[in-house]
Amino acid sequence: MIIVGFLIGVSLTIALVFLGIFIWSMRSGQYDDTYAPPLRMLFDDKPVEENKAENKADNTR
Amino acid sequence: MESVTTTNLAPVTNKLACYHCGQPCEDEVLKVDDKSFCCLGCKTVFEILSENNLGDYYKLQSAPGQQQLRPSTNFEFLDNEEVRQKLIEFESEGYAKVTLTVPAIHCASCLWLLENLYRINRNIFRTEVNFPRKRVTLFFNPKGIDLKGVVQLLDKIGYPPHITLNAQEEQQRPSYNKKLLLKLGVAAFAFGNIMLLSFPEYLGLAETEQQFKWIFSLLNIALSLPVVFYSAWDYFTSAWKSFRIRQINLDVPLAIGIAALFLRSLYDIYMGTGPGYLDSLAGLLFFLLTGRWFQNLTYENLAFDRDYKAFFPLAVSVESDQGISTSLVVNLQKDHVMLVRNQEIVPADSDLLDEEALVDYSFVTGEARPVLRRRGEHVYAGGRIVGKPARLMVTRRVSQGHLTSLWNNEVFRKSDESRYKRMIDRTATRFTWVILSLAVGSAIFWYLNDASQVWLVVSSILIVACPCALALSAPFTYGNMLRVFGNHHFYLKNADVIERMAQVDGIVFDKTGTITNGSAATVSFKGQLNDGEQELIRALTAGSAHPLSTLIHRHLEGVPQGAVTLNGFNEVPGAGVEGMVNGHHVRIGSGAWLGMEEITTDVQSTRVYASIDGIPKGYFAIGSRQRPGLSELLQKLGKKSLALLSGDNTGDRERMSAIFPQETELRFNQGPQEKLDYIRQQQDNGRHVMMIGDGLNDSGALKQSHVGVAVTDDTGFFTPSCDAILQGSQLPALSEFLQLARQASTIVKLCFIISFLYNVVGLSFAISGHLTPLVAAILMPASSITVVSFTSAAVWFVSRNFQRPRK
Structure with a gap:
């Protein structure tokens, strides 16, 4: 029966680790914005060079 | 111009939708390639974006922009x-x-x-x-x-930013919900683990395994400590607070129940009489906090408490010996001379130093037409300068001004809670007294029969009667309803507003911005004008700052332009303007001034007549646009629509009496204070009044009313002090909103009945002394889950026919 006690200890430790991770993620602001991040990674990155002329105009100002 | 139609668009509208913002193109359609735009602003944004290869903006979502009709801001x-x-x-x-x-x-x-x-x-x-x-x-x-x-x-x-120097306003809000989620997380963690550790004992432990009982029990106590002292702490403090002011809110029976659960469990475990009710305790907190979290899912991004300062400029140009400099409005002192330009708001009560100036007071009074002020006359803060810039001398500091005094009205100091007691708290009061008397009654009964059972029975009653289901019914019903409303662009400040909406039996409307569509005006010409003649009139109106001239000028903007000469320009106040354009004598103005016959059949609009070289050409009909679907709404509301309060003059009376039912009182020339007084007077007659306004000059009335609804066309830009914000296009659905609110109230009452039935079952176990931990562990979550699923299903059922609107 000692094994039961051991398993309880292990399961509680794992549960506590998960609780800790939850609290950490909450504190670090991961739930602040649940809308933007999943969209952000879907946006295609286009090279900025496409509008060189525009940038030059800006830089000369 | 308005006859442009296409067939490939939604059948509901026969107008083109703007490529940028998706609004129907009302007066004018601007074309770039094959795309149409409703206004110059939208078109400009499109051009900037396509120049910079940012056309993807329109691919991610169709018509993602906001209409750009607002005046440009001076930064x-x-x-x-x-x-x-x-x-x-x-x-x-x-x-x-x-x-x-x-x-x-x-x-x-x-x-x-x-x-x-x-x-x-x-x-x-x-x-x-x-x-x-x-x-x-x-x-x-x-x-x-x-x-x-x-x-x-x-x-x-x-994407104009809303700039405020009050940093606190923006930073204040975030932490609360976070804390609640943390508490919920802790409760969920404890709930799952305590349940797991309670199972062996429910299922029965063999004689040889009795030493485990102690391990399980001690672990359970350890796990329940953060639940009681962290997750549940708010309930204790709230119950204590309400106890101190001798009131019973819902948190009182909840706190008693939580305390009874915890203490009884400790006792049972200590005496070795049972495993205690710690799983029920953690489950209870888990459900309660879920309900609270659900109710708090409101519209954090909308501020419902912005006051007049949000509409005032932050800084103003001040003239001094050293020349013109910008100064913060809060630093304005008496006798400062400020320079206010076209379309800027006068930030402080002041006297006019210039010869004359046109001031638009729609912000303060609702009167749409600008008034002329002459030298030395007083200009109240909140007026908007139209036309020429004006030099003004400050007579009173901003905080002591005329407009500010309205906001200092006592109405704005009262908190909502003091005026209004929630249904749930009324029920909780009764509930608590019934439970307490039951507990005392059964205590006496058991004392006479079996004194050893008294303490157990009383604690059992307090445990099982804990109004968990009661506490969940309102958050879930109202929370679900809030979401339904939100989908329809009707945003409520909090869930309590629904309950108040259910009681509304009188509705008061403001006119400008509510019944009519604020700034948008329609201009159409009745008569015959060729392009050349249109150009002549356009050239003439360019010289006048009168709002009607400006409207006509904007209306004629699309006319092909050539070189024009304007001589002998003459503006006669209250009559019209005339001038020699390219050698033609062009006059526009009132019919009497032009010697033309006034047409009286068209009561819908203001008319500006035109004549060229003495030949009458017809007239421009200028009307403020009435929101569509209004008459159907008023018909549905019937006797509920109490009154129309307008800051405008009586010019619109005929038109308004045509669409309002006869019983509705029509009042014109109503200042902010009069509107507030009218609402108060109706309330003294025992009515629950809902005020619908634009949130500017009627903010006092909105606050005083039972439910104050601000109607606005751009939900993001404008969020005044009110209980709810309704998008203009959704105004016709108002009667449905009211009906849904009443149904929500009924659903909550049905939940009370369900909760009551569970309590009867639970109490019969408790009073007879049979409430074992296992019964509690089944009964308490079962009642919570029943209530939550019933209310979700019921809200879905009543709102199923209320379809999602198009964007």
Whole structure:
């Protein structure tokens, strides 16, 4: 029966680790914005060079 | 011009939808390639974006923009060093950081565009958007672009920031929900683990395994400590507070129940009589906090408490011996001379120094037509200068002005709670007394029969009677209903507003901005005019600052333009304007002045007649646009619509009496104070009044009313002090909203009945002394789950026919 006690200890430790991770993620602001991040990674990155002329105009100002 | 129709659009509208903002193109259609735009602003934004290869903006979501009809804002005040200091968070050579609130953020396209700002201007390194807060953090090179430049760029692409110097206003709100979620997480963790550790004992432990009982029990106690002392702490403090002011709210029986559960469990475990009720305790907290979290899912990004200061400029040009400089409005002193330009708001009560000035007081009184002020006359704060810039001498500091005094009205100091007691708290009061008397009754009964059972029975009663289901019914019903309303662009400040809406038996409307569509006016010409003649009139109206001239001028903007000469321009106040254009004598103005016959059949509009070289040509009909679907709404409301309060003059009486039912009282020339008084008078007659206004000059009335609803066309830009914000296009659905609110109230009552039935079952176990931990562990979550699923299903059922509107 000692094994039961051991398993309880292990399961509680794992549960506590998960609780800790939850609290950490909450504190670090991961739930602040649940809308933007999943969209952000879907946006295609286009090279900025496409509008060189525009940038030059800006830089000369 | 208005006859442009296409067949490939939705059948509901026969007008073109703007490619940028999706609004129907009402008066004019501007074309670029094959795309149509409703206004110059929308078209400009499109052009800027396509020039910079940012056309993807329109691919991520169709018509993602906001209509650009608002007047352009003057951002000169950002040059003021004091303002700059307050806004910029970090600055070093070649690197600066600023965070701005941009209310227009609402979709994936917004996000994409704002985070690609660096492509429009190289001096912006990076942008970060916080979507739910609608805040944008910009990192830029202050050498290449200054703060004003950044803000102007945002404004140019249709995302004007709302700038406030009150940093607290923006930073105050975030932490509460976070704390609640943490508490919920802890309760969920404890709930799952305690349940797991309680199972062996429910299922029965063999004689040889009795030593485990102690391990399980001790672990359970350890796990329940954070639940009681962290997750449940708010219930204790709230119960204590309400106890101190001798009132019983719902948290009192909840706190008693939680305490009874915990203490009884400790006792049972200590005496070795049972495993205790700790799983029920953790489950209870888990459900309660879930309900609370659900109810708090309101609209964090909308501020419902903005006061007049939000509409005042932050800074104003001040004239002194050293010339003109910008000064913060809060620093304005008596006798300062300020220069207020066209379309700017006068920030403080002052006297006019110039010869004359046109002031539009619609912000203060609702009267739409500008009034003429002459030298030395008083101009109240809140007036908007139209036409020529005006020099004004401050007579009173901002905080002591005329408009401010309205906001200092006692109405604004009362908190909502003191005027209104929630249904749930009334029920809780009764509930608590019944439970307490039951407990005392059974205590006496058991004392006479079996004194050893008294303490057990009493604690059992307190445990099982804990009004968990009662506490869940309102948050879930109202929370679900809030979401339904939100889908229809009707945003409530909190869930309590629904309950108050259910009681409404009288509705009072404001006119300007509510019944009629604020700034938008329709201009149409009745008669015959060729292009050349239109051009003559356009040239003539260019010289006049009168609002009607401006409207006609804008209406004729699309006319092909050639070289024109204007001589002998003459404006006769109250009559019209005339002049020699390209050798033709052009006159527009009132019929009497032109010697033309006034047409009286058309009561819908203001008429401006036109004649060229003495030949009458016809008239321009100018009407404020009435919101569509209004008469159907008023018919549905019937006797409920109590009155129309308008700050305007009686000119619109006929038109208004045509659409309002006969019983509705029509009052004109109503100032802000009169509107407030009218609401109060109706309330004294025992009515529950809902006030529907635009939130500007009627904010006092909105606050005084039982439910104050502000109608607005751009939900993001304008969020005044009120209980609810309704998008203009959704006004016709008002009667449905009211009906849903009443149904929500009924659903809550049905939940009370369910909760009551569970309590009867539970109490019969408790009073007879049979409430074992296992019975409690089944009964308590079961009642919570029944209530939650019933209310979700019921809300879905009543709102199933209420379809989602198009964007």
